[in-house]
Amino acid sequence: MKILKSAVLWFTSIICGILTLTGLCSMPSSAGLLSFIIPAILLNPVIRKLAAKKKFYIKKSTTIAAVIAPLIITIVFACIFPAQTDKENTLTTKTSSAIKSATSSSETSSSSAPAQSSSQTTDTATESSAPASNAKLKVHYLDVGQGDSEFLELPNGQTMLIDAGVQERGAGIVSYIKGLGYNKIDYIICTHPHADHIGGMTEVVNSFAIGKIYMPRTSSSDTPTTKVYKNLLSAIKNKGLKINTAKSGVTVVDTGSLSIKMIAPNGTNYGDLNQYSAVLMLQYGNIKFLFMGDAGNVSENEITANVKADVIKVGHHGSKTSTGASFIKKVSPKYAIIEVGKGNSYGHPTAQCLKRLQSVGAKVYRTDEYGTIIFTSDGNVITVNKNASSIKENAP
Numbered sequence: 114m115k116i117l118k119s120a121v122l123w124f125t126s127i128i129c130g131i132l133t134l135t136g137l138c139s140m141p142s143s144a145g146l147l148s149f150i151i152p153a154i155l156l157n158p159v160i161r162k163l164a165a166k167k168k169f170y171i172k173k174s175t176t177i178a179a180v181i182a183p184l185i186i187t188i189v190f191a192c193i194f195p196a197q198t199d200k201e202n203t204l205t206t207k208t209s210s211a212i213k214s215a216t217s218s219s220e221t222s223s224s225s226a227p228a229q230s231s232s233q234t235t236d237t238a239t240e241s242s243a244p245a246s247n248a249k250l251k252v253h254y255l256d257v258g259q260g261d262s263e264f265l266e267l268p269n270g271q272t273m274l275i276d277a278g279v280q281e282r283g284a285g286i287v288s289y290i291k292g293l294g295y296n297k298i299d300y301i302i303c304t305h306p307h308a309d310h311i312g313g314m315t316e317v318v319n320s321f322a323i324g325k326i327y328m329p330r331t332s333s334s335d336t337p338t339t340k341v342y343k344n345l346l347s348a349i350k351n352k353g354l355k356i357n358t359a360k361s362g363v364t365v366v367d368t369g370s371l372s373i374k375m376i377a378p379n380g381t382n383y384g385d386l387n388q389y390s391a392v393l394m395l396q397y398g399n400i401k402f403l404f405m406g407d408a409g410n411v412s413e414n415e416i417t418a419n420v421k422a423d424v425i426k427v428g429h430h431g432s433k434t435s436t437g438a439s440f441i442k443k444v445s446p447k448y449a450i451i452e453v454g455k456g457n458s459y460g461h462p463t464a465q466c467l468k469r470l471q472s473v474g475a476k477v478y479r480t481d482e483y484g485t486i487i488f489t490s491d492g493n494v495i496t497v498n499k500n501a502s503s504i505k506e507n508a509p
């Protein structure tokens with residue numbers, strides 16, 4: 114009987130201890146802490162027993178007063194400083210958002226959205242389809258000359274890099290992303306293994322902590338034998354990373370309000386590397402971004418997913434065999450971004466492509482005219498910042 118009583122005492126004591134620790138971790142104010150610590154000590158059966166043995170008997174009325182007083186202090190404190198308590202709570206639980214607010218140096222002046230300091234929540238509403246009102250998505254269409262590279266700051270605090278231009282731009286891309294305050298890239302997408310898309314990726318892989326890498330699987334006859342491709346494969350291997358296959362149906366991110374899904378390639382053998390391009394549809398709240406890589410008409414015609422989007426990164430630098438009339442009509446974008454080098458030898462973007470974009474009323478932004486272009490969205494409104502810095506060759 115005595116053993117049982119002692120066991121019950123210790124069990125109650127441990128439960129009290131756990132409750133105290135939970136209280137310590139969750140209460141932001143000192144008054145809150147008091148309300149947990151004092152009753153926990155006074156009500157702890159082991160402590161009470163020891164006190165009784167040593168004749169320091171604690172009166173019942175003292176105990177009740179000591180339990181009630183901190184609780185009253187807490188309630189009063191919470192009524193007087195409700196906002197402050199909230200803020201402290203946010204700071205303790207959302208520490209990883211700190212890196213985010215320190216980063217962006219290029220906020221658009223036309224932005225009507227609220228200032229982003231103390232804003233970005235790190236866990237974007239996994240339970241709701243509406244985004245948190247102040248979490249921002251930022252898409253940087255990097256000016257890498259003739260080639261593609263898009264860096265995404267996702268509203269859930271993660272990052273994504275789609276392509277990395279030619280090899281000579283690698284160092285510049287690395288310093289651009291580091292300049293935003295990041296040391297890790299959560300998702301790397303190599304849309305297809307052409308030098309103007311994967312050239313700079315080796316430098317990126319060697320310079321950051323990397324989460325996942327996606328690349329399409331090409332047929333054996335289409336698999337490149339180029340040096341840039343081999344260099345990238347060995348950089349990935351040396352880092353102990355594996356390549357995830359990029360293909361239609363792959364979900365890269367899905368947190369409720371934010372989803373990034375691949376809607377191409379749908380085939381496995383094209384005889385043209387461009388058609389293997391990973392095509393991504395990003396949806397954040399009510400806003401959709403489509404990233405085409407170098408996909409052309411062949412791939413466009415195979416896509417069965419809904420392609421309606423607010424913003425499109427135009428396929429294959431605006432070549433005449435991409436952005437088909439029926440396809441772009443289905444997309445009906447408000448904005449179209451063309452990543453292209455000034456005076457390139459390919460004649461990109463072509464007059465035909467520009468005309469098709471014009472026919473659906475898309476506002477066209479070209480990196481050869483505006484430099485790096487940054488789109489920001491809260492899931493409802495899009496703001497555009499042009500004339501951002503370009504990624505120089507062999508930078509920094």
Ligand SMILES: [Zn+2]
Binds near residue numbers: 261307309310430
């Ligand atoms: Zn290309």
